[in-house]
Amino acid sequence: xxxxxxxxxxxxxxxxxxxxxxxxxxxxxxxxxxxxxxxxxxxxxxxxxxxxxxxxxxxxxxxxxxxxxxxxxxxxxxxxxxxxxxxxxxxxxxxxxxxxxxxxxxxxxxxxxxxxxxxxxxxxxxxxxxxxxxxxxxxxxxxxxxxxxxxxxxxxxxxxxxxxxxxxxxxxxxxxxxxxxxxxxxxxxxxxxxxxxxxxxxxxxxxxxxxxxxxxxxxxxxxxxxxxxxxxxxxxxxxxxxxxxxxxxxxxxxxxxxxxxxxxxxxxxxxxxxxxxxxxxxxxxxxxxxxxxxxxxxxxxxxxxxxxxxxxxxxxxxxxxxxxxxxxxx
Amino acid sequence: xxxxxxxxxxxxxxxxxxxxxxxxxxxxxxxxxxxxxxxxxxxxxxxxxxxxxxxxxxxxxxxxxxxxxxxxxxxxxxxxxxxxxxxxxxxxxxxxxxxxxxxxxxxxxxxxxxxxxxxxxxxxxxxxxxxxxxxxxxxxxxxxxxxxxxxxxxxxxxxxxxxxxxxxxxxxxxxxxxxxxxxxxxxxxxxxxxxxxxxxxxxxxxxxxxxxxxxxxxxxxxxxxxxxxxxxxxxxxxxxxxxxxxxxxxxxxxxxxxxxxxxxxxxxxxxxxxxxxxxxxxxxxxxxxxxxxxxxxxxxxxxxxxxxxxxxxxxxxxxxxxxxxx
Ligand SMILES: Nc1ncnc2c1ncn2[C@@H]1O[C@H](COP(=O)(O)OP(=O)(O)OP(=O)(O)O)[C@@H](O)[C@H]1O
Ligand SMILES: Nc1ncnc2c1ncn2[C@@H]1O[C@H](COP(=O)(O)OP(=O)(O)OP(=O)(O)O)[C@@H](O)[C@H]1O
Ligand SMILES: [Mg+2]
Ligand SMILES: [Mg+2]
Numbered sequence: 001x002x003x004x005x006x007x008x009x010x011x012x013x014x015x016x017x018x019x020x021x022x023x024x025x026x027x028x029x030x031x032x033x034x035x036x037x038x039x040x041x042x043x044x045x046x047x048x049x050x051x052x053x054x055x056x057x058x059x060x061x062x063x064x065x066x067x068x069x070x071x072x073x074x075x076x077x078x079x080x081x082x083x084x085x086x087x088x089x090x091x092x093x094x095x096x097x098x099x100x101x102x103x104x105x106x107x108x109x110x111x112x113x114x115x116x117x118x119x120x121x122x123x124x125x126x127x128x129x130x131x132x133x134x135x136x137x138x139x140x141x142x143x144x145x146x147x148x149x150x151x152x153x154x155x156x157x158x159x160x161x162x163x164x165x166x167x168x169x170x171x172x173x174x175x176x177x178x179x180x181x182x183x184x185x186x187x188x189x190x191x192x193x194x195x196x197x198x199x200x201x202x203x204x205x206x207x208x209x210x211x212x213x214x215x216x217x218x219x220x221x222x223x224x225x226x227x228x229x230x231x232x233x234x235x236x237x238x239x240x241x242x243x244x245x246x247x248x249x250x251x252x253x254x255x256x257x258x259x260x261x262x263x264x265x266x267x268x269x270x271x272x273x274x275x276x277x278x279x280x281x282x283x284x285x286x287x288x289x290x291x292x293x294x295x296x297x298x299x300x301x302x303x304x305x306x307x308x309x310x311x312x313x314x315x316x317x318x319x320x321x322x323x324x325x326x327x328x329x330x
Numbered sequence: 331x332x333x334x335x336x337x338x339x340x341x342x343x344x345x346x347x348x349x350x351x352x353x354x355x356x357x358x359x360x361x362x363x364x365x366x367x368x369x370x371x372x373x374x375x376x377x378x379x380x381x382x383x384x385x386x387x388x389x390x391x392x393x394x395x396x397x398x399x400x401x402x403x404x405x406x407x408x409x410x411x412x413x414x415x416x417x418x419x420x421x422x423x424x425x426x427x428x429x430x431x432x433x434x435x436x437x438x439x440x441x442x443x444x445x446x447x448x449x450x451x452x453x454x455x456x457x458x459x460x461x462x463x464x465x466x467x468x469x470x471x472x473x474x475x476x477x478x479x480x481x482x483x484x485x486x487x488x489x490x491x492x493x494x495x496x497x498x499x500x501x502x503x504x505x506x507x508x509x510x511x512x513x514x515x516x517x518x519x520x521x522x523x524x525x526x527x528x529x530x531x532x533x534x535x536x537x538x539x540x541x542x543x544x545x546x547x548x549x550x551x552x553x554x555x556x557x558x559x560x561x562x563x564x565x566x567x568x569x570x571x572x573x574x575x576x577x578x579x580x581x582x583x584x585x586x587x588x589x590x591x592x593x594x595x596x597x598x599x600x601x602x603x604x605x606x607x608x609x610x611x612x613x614x615x616x617x618x619x620x621x622x623x624x625x626x627x628x629x630x631x632x633x634x635x636x637x638x639x640x641x642x643x644x645x646x647x648x649x650x651x652x653x654x655x656x
Binding site for chain 1: 345435485515530
């Protein structure tokens, strides 16, 4: 409750029945097909799921960065703004201000022909509406890079992206996210190139942003150690749909969907000494030939006859816990 | 004793850094000391895991081993022959077929306008003369191994997800059945279930094809699964080298200990503490000071660490550490 006595809007982002279809030579690819979730204020929300299931596409559509070969349906509400209806120009005003995204592939967000300092300067220019002095850029830039554990901050500011290591590029992007200080930060696999000591620091840094700036974040990660430390709730995606959603600890201790259960079993532990890793048989189906019924049926260890015919829908099975599986029919 | 398949001898790599025309004019060219005196052997059939702080020179070392980049000093030998001394086109082509690299950033190594089929047929067309049918069969087989669909072969490589691109890069490197690969973070974009399947596949290749590998990864759990030996690098120097078992059970360098203690657990109820590493600013690669490369982050430094640089010395057979305290 705020001071006015009204209930404040408790979410910052609401995604409703989002669909993203790509037109390709081989036919239509339904990369995201009816995804709904919301992110609360100050919440860190995780998106996980098999490679190719539509996580990055979901994030790209929130940023409205998909190109013309795709069609977007559904609603994306950022506060009271309906982003699906926004023009490129309106979006540009949000990017780097209310919204910022750290991409999975560094070369999507870093400009290869610009030095790091110029890219950081660009962010400040956009945010503050005027260009900063060179000395200020260097000072602010160094401060940002040191926060993400980059040594030699002055030399890195003067380098081009291709002269940096994979993990340095990743951290430069995170530093740019810090400079932006958005209301909602989207991070697509932000720590894949960081060794465990640096990853540890970055995880603490991201948690600090939530506390210090009340920043909400959407974190796409396949590293459950990172999800465990960061995420309040997570959504598990499979072939363009959310199959389970709930608090991280709920999914860890009481996963309901057979896919979620399988996923947690595949995690390698620190002490494993086996010669063979636990897997889930099979892979994601081809998005060109999706089966009727549940997309996971072919790989499911507890498949029922109905699963082959009918697509299950999300039902509530506990507090903030939703599952789309015929084993849990309302 | 067995002679090594790959021999890395006294390797240095320094990148010149010009901050601007004035510095260059004043002759004040600094260098980024990415690698400093690396000596390492990789034996036939062995997988050597390479771990270390982000930016410490792992990818640089991988590229030099492949002969894509030239070292400032030192050299690399493949089966006793220096790769920088190969002259004839024939020799170079032959070695190219036997050693392959999976690059760290798959998205930027695939041409986004080529179809999946074109990407995968390229290596075959350079080295073999296959009929269309044979080629399609090979490609189908490769795709199946990593969970991609033959139906996707007409898709442009830019139209795949990052984890799919990574798998494409991996099968392209494996398509010619190389004897040795440098795999630079080859599974970093994969979720745990696909990752487990790909790791099992790589394990199988190790066993059945006796694939030799330089395996670079920041994920110690994966490194443990695939590697026979592990080299830990810090600031361009090897600080610890030993069998996988010894590195995990008896890590002796404070940096290795820090790495192992920083692995995050999947249960948030179990609190992790990153101990053993100081929160100080890491050292600069531009002017590496005298003494140990790890001194700023180390809790057990003594006077000697600030003056002398510890050499890698053998503690027990096959286990070497560069630290005065161990
Ligand atoms: N072309 C280049 N020009 C200048 N400096 C470079 C160049 N390539 C690499 N470097 C520098 O060399 C150092 C080592 O980089 P490298 O990519 O080998 O690190 P890495 O160990 O692979 O790190 P990561 O785990 O983050 O990928 C870095 O400081 C990097 O900035
Ligand atoms: N431009 C495009 N044209 C056609 N298909 C696409 C395009 N971009 C993505 N796809 C397909 O849409 C699906 C979802 O892709 P997306 O990148 O969202 O996956 P992801 O969950 O982020 O996977 P990863 O974990 O591998 O990054 C994939 O099967 C991919 O092949
Ligand atoms: Mg992705
Ligand atoms: Mg690298």
